[in-house]
Every structure is written in C-alpha cells, then in structure tokens.
Amino acid sequence: xxxxxxxxxKNIAQVAAFCLAGLAALAAGVVxxxxxxxxxxxxxxxxxxxxxxxxSEQAAATARRDAERLREQLAxxxxxxxxxxxxxxxxxxxxxxxxxxxxxxQEAEAFARQLHEAIAAAGWTAFLEGPxxxxxxxxxxxxxxxxxxPPPAMSACRAALEAALGTVPVTAEPSLASDAxxxxxxxxxxxx
Numbered sequence: 001x002x003x004x005x006x007x008x009x010k011n012i013a014q015v016a017a018f019c020l021a022g023l024a025a026l027a028a029g030v031v032x033x034x035x036x037x038x039x040x041x042x043x044x045x046x047x048x049x050x051x052x053x054x055x056s057e058q059a060a061a062t063a064r065r066d067a068e069r070l071r072e073q074l075a076x077x078x079x080x081x082x083x084x085x086x087x088x089x090x091x092x093x094x095x096x097x098x099x100x101x102x103x104x105x106q107e108a109e110a111f112a113r114q115l116h117e118a119i120a121a122a123g124w125t126a127f128l129e130g131p132x133x134x135x136x137x138x139x140x141x142x143x144x145x146x147x148x149x150p151p152p153a154m155s156a157c158r159a160a161l162e163a164a165l166g167t168v169p170v171t172a173e174p175s176l177a178s179d180a181x182x183x184x185x186x187x188x189x190x191x192x
Contacts, residue, residue: 096153
C-alpha cells in the first residue's frame with residue numbers, strides 16, 4: 001500500500017472516529033436527558049398517585065362515618081340498663097298510673113314495651129295500648145288533660161322520662177280524664 005492510500009485510510013478512520021465519538025456523545029446526551037425526563041415523570045406520577053390515594057382514603061373514611069350514622073339511625077331504640085334505672089329511681093316513691101300508646105310501628109312498639117316494663121317496675125300502674133294511628137307520630141311526648149292543672153304524678157313522670165331520654169314535650173288533650181297521663185311513643189326520629 002502506498003503512502004497516499006494509508007493517508008486516505010487514516011483520514012477515513014479519523015472521520016469515522018469523530019463521527020462515532022459524536023454519535024457516542026449524542027447517545028450519552030439522549031440517555032441522560034431521557035433518563036432525567038423519565039425520573040421527573042415518575043416523580044409526578046408518584047405524587048399524583050399519592051394524592052389519589054389520600055383522596056380515596058378520605059372518601060373511604062367519610063363513607064365509613066356515613067354508614068355508621070346510617071346504622072345508628074336505622075337501629076331500633078333500646079332502653080339501656082342505665083336509662084331503665086333512671087326511670088325506676090325517679091318514679092319510685094311516687095304513685096301514679098299511665099297509659100302508654102304507640103303507632104303501628106314495630107320499633108315504636110318494642111320501645112313502648114321497654115318503657116312499660118320500667119314504669120311498672122317502679123310500682124306504677126302502667127297500661128299499654130296500640131297500635132293507634134293519628135297521623136305521623138315521631139318521638140316521645142306526654143299528654144294530659146290540662147297543662148294548668150296537670151295530674152300530681154305528671155311532673156315525676158316527665159322528670160323520669162327526661163332523666164333517661166332527654167326533653168319530653170307535654171301537650172294538653174282535653175279528651176283525657178283529669179288524672180290521666182298518656183305517654184305517646186312515636187316512631188323513631190331521624191336524629192335518634
């Protein structure tokens with residue numbers, strides 16, 4: 001091979017080396033850039049996923065609270081042992097009689113029976129009557145003939161029910177006898 005041919009091959013090899021070095025540098029740059037972009041996108045996706053998980057966990061917690069509230073709303077009322085004891089304690093030593101009425105509602109009937117048993121256990125004469133229907137009846141109330149001249153035992157009856165169950169409204173019902181106390185156990189209120 002002559003000198004000119006060797007020089008030509010050398011020049012070709014140098015150009016190829018420069019091209020390959022350029023391609024290697026370009027490839028290294030593309031690897032670095034794409035790697036950095038993929039890492040950035042992975043971090044963004046991971047952050048979005050964490051946000052979605054947090055939102056889902058909040059929604060699940062809210063759904064659990066709502067389900068528990070709904071379970072409580074749909075659960076039948078029960079006169080607890082402590083509430084029963086409060087009724088008996090408040091009524092003991094006072095003599096009276098009471099009529100307990102309830103609508104055509106199984107839950108109201110069951111609760112009325114529990115109140116009847118507690119009042120009778122306190123020594124009162126308690127009558128249970130139902131189902132009665134005078135329109136939608138919700139919650140617990142007391143009826144007496146006159147609010148101005150209530151039966152003597154009415155204040156003890158109201159105090160006993162309120163000690164166990166909270167506020168119990170008293171209304172006048174002129175058709176009742178002057179010494180009559182009627183406890184109306186209506187359907188369960190939505191907030192009970």
